[in-house]
Amino acid sequence: MDSREVDSPRERIIAAALELLGEGGEEAVSTRAVSAAAGVQPPTIYRFFGDKQGLLDAVATHGLHAYLDTKSAVPLSDDPVADLRRGWDLHVELGLARPALYTLMYGRPRAAASPAARAAADILAHHIRRIAEAGRLRVPEALAAGLVHAAGSGTTLALIATPEDQRDPALSPTAREAVIAAITTDQPIGRQPGPVTAAVALHAALPHVDTLTAAEKTLLTEWLDRITT
Secondary structure (H helix, E strand, O other), rough: OOOHHHHOOOHHHHHHHHHHHHHHOHHOOOHHHHHHOOOOOOOHHHHHOOOOOHHHHHHHHHHHHHHHHHOOOOOOOOOOHHHHHHHHHHHHHHHHHHHHHHHHHOOOOHHHHHOHHHHHHHHHHHHHHHHHOOOOOOOOHHHHHHHHHHHHHHHHHHHHOOHHOOOOHHHHHHHHHHHHHHHHHOOOOOOOOOOHHHHHHHHHHHHHHOOOHHHHHHHHHHHHHHOOO
């Protein structure tokens, strides 16, 4: 946040709310406390955000944008599964570093519907798509993304709710590896990521598809064979 942004009343309010949130949790983010910390009158908060709920939505969105900036700074490797593993660890680390903000970001349905939350979901979907393109995804992409999101956020929230001296350090790695094992294969099907590998993977799963007619399966098999050859 540059000096011009901090100097604007709206950004001063968000910055003050973030600081109060970190110090005392959501209960500390009252309109009176925020207006005093930001140096504005309470009606200013209502003018920008409508009500306290709108302010909390804005704070959650700001936190998600900061989270996305952090994730974007991590370069991708040639191993999409390893990248997903690192993304999980970063996600948990950020939650434990700023538990009140994380709870606001991921523990509220309204925050999950924000543009920033959708952008975070897009990043996860990109990780899953890279695994699928490498021929290492064993379940549909939407299911894989849903499992990673649910398990990752659930694990982080569970750790946040546990006193620090009682947290099991094996919880997050165990949950992470269980999810990865459920959605990926150890070795790629095919030699290189791309349409051929994807066609090989789909061809292998075709016998288990029960939503197509015999004629449709025959036609799809011909198309997949053409791609793989």
